[in-house]
Amino acid sequence: MAIEKIHTENLFLHYSSKMALNNISISIPEKKITAFIGPSGCGKSTFLRSLNRMNDLIDGVKIEGKIFIDHINIYDKNIDVVTLRKKVGMVFQKSNPFAKSIFENVAYGPRINGINDKKHLDEIVETALINAAIWDEVKDRLGDSALALSGGQQQRLCIARTLAVNPEIVLMDEPASALDPLSTSKIEELIVELKEKYTIVIVTHNMQQAARISDLTAFFYLGELIEFDKTKKIFTNPEKKQTEDYITGRFG
Amino acid sequence: MTKKTKKGKISTQSESGLIDITRKKFRWSDYLAEKVIKGTAFLSITIIVLIFVFVFRESVPIFSTAKAPAQTEIHSDANQQQETYGEVTDQPAAPEVQETYGEVTDSSEHAETTDESYTVSAGSGHDDNQTALKTLLTKDWVPVSEKPRYGILALLVGTFKITFISILFAAPLAILAALYTASFASRRVKEIIKPTIELLAGFPSVVIGFFALMVLATFLQDVFHYDTRLNSFVGGIAMGIAAIPIIFTITEDALTAVPKSFYEASLALGASKWQTAFFVILPAATPGIFAAVLLGIGRVFGETMIALMATGNAAQMGLNPFESVRTLAATIGAEMAEVVFGDTHYNVLFLIGSLLFIFTFVINAIAEFYVKGKLMKRIQGK
């Protein structure tokens, strides 16, 4: 296997009183696409959000265990969460561009990192939009409100916004679940291209999608990690009965 | 046609067990509730319109050239003895104290021109209303005098000056407080701050005025060392205190209405809480904040009690914040009770009332319609 990027050890997570993650240990390799699948409510999003500590924002969340990124425990006391989130970017299920222009959406991340030179910003924005495969559609109207874009375009803009901060890991929580088939396939192509530069972790409830684009697949059920292996293996010859039942649509 | 007959058949066959949807029922309670609600809504609108019509109608005589002579006579009788306005608190009986308003910094040239225009109009048949019209756009507010003048310019300047000062003071405080409450305060702190500031909105303005008069004025004079104890600065600060709750509440609502997803997206990009609050949340809520400030302006503009108590009530034009001023609302508040019914002075006061009404109405209308449209655009991108 390739170099390890993310590694968790005996991770437990509780919301107030309810357990959401139960003893998750997993090792995610660099510059691959890792897909999380499983029925809804099984903890996929929760797990994803603990990788960039977005769960810190929710009152009453308790986390035990360890999460290493590049062999550093991100829940250590001396970790700077703001910098961590620059390193570990996130694309949300529902596209959420700011109420700003297309340009300003992408430039926001670099700006808060202190880049104010107009030329430099122009470059960053263009590169990010090209990498997110949306440049051709918006290059003539960068000053327009991002909220006027279609759903699929908004989601690619959000990806561009995430890429503009130059992260190493991109977490995606069902990024195509609200999109039409055409936009979905565009996003999928984009994700496959992105793995050259980024480690990608994607949550999806769409098993065909996981099968099409991911290198590795993890199956979650009721807060537990049931099985984690090469995508091909999971979809053709899973070890566990529960995985097989889920893959073949016997429950879900 | 065939379809209709088919439907008819089905509807009559209620024995078949199907739900019959073709027979319209009359629902009494719905009908009544709708009418009552509608009636109430129209009643309140009508009342407001009637008030405006009344206020405006009372000011109309100023604009008409002909006027019943009887009233003019009464008025001139009334003028014979007293010319008291302005110095009521000072030396009520002193005969020298005439026409004191507005003349403090004045050049004599101006006074002469007003005198002339007055003489001309007086020659043309004692028409007080014409005098009123002619002097309306001057700066001398000397309504009770042998030669009354009704210049509202100084009152306008005073009102705008004090509004400006109070908003300059109140808006930043209220907006920052709202930003803190919406973006940083823990839930427990929020539950204390928000109701406390909102409680202030119901604070009787006479109490704020009293506080300004007794405490604030002395304190500010000690700090800034200006001459006149009661002035537009003191009044502005006091009115700002009255405006803070309104600006705060509406701003806080606008900030809270910014979708949580903006907040998450910004943090996920590695922005700090402060950066998120200032560069994402605050800009997204600008239309609402604009509305909040407008409503604050409306509040200050019509504020009477604090103006009466804390501004010094001298109609002066200067831009110096440490001079006494007199506002439109305070003028009505101070003089309406003592004016002769139907008199020119009375009419001018109603004209001022109409101005206040129109101005406040326009401000609130802008806040309501313009801002709502903008806000929707910002958040939904339509």
Ligand SMILES: Nc1ncnc2c1ncn2[C@@H]1O[C@H](COP(=O)(O)OP(=O)(O)O)[C@@H](O)[C@H]1O
């Ligand atoms: N903010 C929250 N507070 C309390 N419980 C939550 C919260 N978010 C998620 N949960 C619960 O945690 C479990 C896992 O949720 P989630 O990670 O969103 O599942 P998935 O993304 O796999 O559908 C669910 O049972 C859900 O109800």
Ligand SMILES: [Mg+2]
């Ligand atoms: Mg989810």
